[in-house]
Amino acid sequence: MIKSQPPHIISSNLTETSATWRLRIDETLPYFNGHFRNQPVLPGVTQLDWAIQLGCAHFQYPIHATTLEVLKFQNVITPGIEVNLSITLDTKKHKLSFVYSNQQTRFSSGRIVISTQRPLIAS
Numbered sequence: 001m002i003k004s005q006p007p008h009i010i011s012s013n014l015t016e017t018s019a020t021w022r023l024r025i026d027e028t029l030p031y032f033n034g035h036f037r038n039q040p041v042l043p044g045v046t047q048l049d050w051a052i053q054l055g056c057a058h059f060q061y062p063i064h065a066t067t068l069e070v071l072k073f074q075n076v077i078t079p080g081i082e083v084n085l086s087i088t089l090d091t092k093k094h095k096l097s098f099v100y101s102n103q104q105t106r107f108s109s110g111r112i113v114i115s116t117q118r119p120l121i122a123s
Helices: 044-059
Strands: 008-014 018-024 065-073 082-090 095-101 106-114
Antiparallel strands (some): 008 018, 018 082
16 A cells, blocks of 8 residues: 555544544645645545554554455545544454544545555565
8 A cells, every 4th residue: 555644633542442533634735636626635545545554553553454344435525624533443353443524524434454464575
């Protein structure tokens, strides 16, 4: 997976099995360039990458997703807003469930199955 520039983290609430980050979606993030001209939106692949990066770092997994489950993009994330990224850990199944939301809106959600093995690097 491509490692993207992380978002601006305003605050966090971290436990052993859950984490919530308050994120500022800055207008200057490069992901808005060309995605779309009249109404820029944060690409779903960037949202997914941030969830994998932050979740794996917090729960101490190697950054290697093997499967995505029930991935849903309900509303677009636009420049200049603040959102919560909440992730819960299922330790037995090695799954991270994530939700991007704010008080009024659920933007996206899904489950990420994390490999506990380091990925093989092709030579």
